[in-house]
Structure formats: structure tokens, C-alpha cells
Amino acid sequence: MKPYSTDLRERAVARVLSGETVRSVADTYSVGVSSVVRWSQRHRSRGNSAPDKMGRGHSHMLDSERIWLLDRIAHEPDVTLRQLMAELLERGVQVCYGTVWNFVHREDLSFKKKRSS
Numbered sequence: 001m002k003p004y005s006t007d008l009r010e011r012a013v014a015r016v017l018s019g020e021t022v023r024s025v026a027d028t029y030s031v032g033v034s035s036v037v038r039w040s041q042r043h044r045s046r047g048n049s050a051p052d053k054m055g056r057g058h059s060h061m062l063d064s065e066r067i068w069l070l071d072r073i074a075h076e077p078d079v080t081l082r083q084l085m086a087e088l089l090e091r092g093v094q095v096c097y098g099t100v101w102n103f104v105h106r107e108d109l110s111f112k113k114k115r116s117s
Helices: 006-017 022-029 033-046 061-075 081-090 097-106
Strands: none
Touching: 006 022, 006 033, 022 033, 061 081, 061 097, 081 097
16 A cells, blocks of 8 residues: 555645645545544644655564574585574574575575485
């Protein structure tokens, strides 16, 4: 879901500031009353009604263990993700399989094993 455009927000706030009711502005632009209220409050407190950044960013759970993991994989390239999970748990970091998988792929450490004939 994307935020409403800044243009729409500014037009709605301008109408509220000119004295129109929040409900009539919401009806005019087919948006929720609570949205117009929030945009107006934002405009009063910040000076604009622009939306906040969406999403959590790129914080990764294993960033604090990155050096250890890279060293561990370098010393034993055949270590399994399940083994890494168990060793991380011993270090006090509880993660799921997918978290370790994502780390390995993000670091470009994944490879296909040769199939035995």
C-alpha cells in the first residue's frame, strides 16, 4: 500500500486551513476523515504533510555476527546452515533457518554442490 500523494495532502490541508470542515474535505477527495486530521496535525507540527518513510530499512539480525560467520564459513566451507544455526544459538543468537540462508545469499557465499554420478 502506497501513501497518498503529497499534492493531495497539501490540497486537503489547504482547504482545512481555509476554514472548510475536515469531513467535507475528506468527502471531496474520497479519503478517510482520520487521514485529513492526521495530515492537518502533521502540517501544524512539522510545517508539511509529507508522508513518513515506509518500511523498516535494512537492519539485519546477523550484522553483529558477520565477522564470526564469514570466518566460520571460510574455515569450513561445507558447514550447513543448520550447524550455523546451532553454533549461533551457543553464542546467544537465536535465529531461524531463513535468517541464516538470507545472510549467506546476501554475502554471495552460496554455491551449488556437484551432483555425484
